[in-house]
Amino acid sequence: MSTEAQIDAALEAVVSAARHHRAALRAGAPEEQIWRAYVALNNATVRYDDLISEVYDEVTPWDCEYLEAESDAPEPGPDEPPLLPPLPEVPATDGGALMVSVRHRRDYVIPQPTRLLTLATEARRTSWAGVDATHAARPVTDIGEAVNELVQAGDGTVAALDAYPEDLVPGNGVLVVNAVRRPLTFADAPANGGPDPLLLGPDEAQLYRMDEEIVDEDTLDEPVVPAASLW
Structure with missing residues (x-):
């Protein structure tokens, strides 16, 4: 069972994600950055909805499902660089752990x-x-x-x-x-x-x-x- 602290943290995540999405819109950020902010807001909302459903058997007015940042992401134009640079090689410890x-x-x-x-x-x-x-x-x-x-x-x-x-x-x-x-x-x-x-x-x-x-x-x-x- 989720705790009240987890629910509060999930709510704060929704607020933070909403502010981040708003800031991206205000700044006229690239479409790919706005998309990622949208996905973060969507997923934070779903998480909060799931928690209050589990604890209180209640729902929010938002009908959302989890999204992947890469799915349905806007495609770059023919003269635009790829949306994401290749991930740099990630160093690992001798035991293989990161x-x-x-x-x-x-x-x-x-x-x-x-x-x-x-x-x-x-x-x-x-x-x-x-x-x-x-x-x-x-x-x-x-x-x-x-x-x-x-x-x-x-x-x-x-x-x-x-x-x-x-x-x-x-x-x-x-x-x-x-x-x-x-x-x-x-x-x-x-x-x-x-x-x-x-x-x-x-x-x-x-x-x-x-x-x-x-x-x-x-x-x-x-x-x-x-x-x-x-x-």
């Missing part, structure tokens, strides 16, 4: 940096009070440190920042899936002369990228300067 790196960037606007520092200082005081009284009493004075403190005060992931929508206003994001050969280790950090863990090596490959565009109809004409970016 190792992937999933990277998610989300940009945020911080309307009141001072307020964010205050929130982070309070989060630190609460989180560390019974662990390290000296650290708990130390105020947060840096924006990067503040964001980290709020992440650690939550579940340890960027999702923890969703609890502060007025102080960290979400902007555009991107999710990338890469095939990699070497696992992430911190002994070979850039500070020690090691490679940048966010850069692909010559024998590694990007497998997938999903752009997430946040569109606020009420503030389309207002200039916004991103104040922080998280990977």
Whole structure:
């Protein structure tokens, strides 16, 4: 039986896919990109419909069936390049298993940096009070440190920042899936002369990228300067 959390996540996927489809239309994206956004929205809808049918024996007003991104995709014109470039050779480990790196960037606007520092200082005081009284009493004075403190005060992931929508206003994001050969280790950090863990090596490959565009109809004409970016 599906859980309420799974249903909520499926609903959020529908909303995200709908926004992505809307952004592709707004941007005048190529027909192939719009098609893929349509398929993602369709399949997210089917998933949500299936879950509420399973749990509540209810349905949505959308009559959809799962689609394959390649099926019925628009064909390129005679002078147009193929819709999809050939998939690069994917590196595998010695045992044949594939190792992937999933990277998610989300940009945020911080309307009141001072307020964010205050929130982070309070989060630190609460989180560390019974662990390290000296650290708990130390105020947060840096924006990067503040964001980290709020992440650690939550579940340890960027999702923890969703609890502060007025102080960290979400902007555009991107999710990338890469095939990699070497696992992430911190002994070979850039500070020690090691490679940048966010850069692909010559024998590694990007497998997938999903752009997430946040569109606020009420503030389309207002200039916004991103104040922080998280990977």
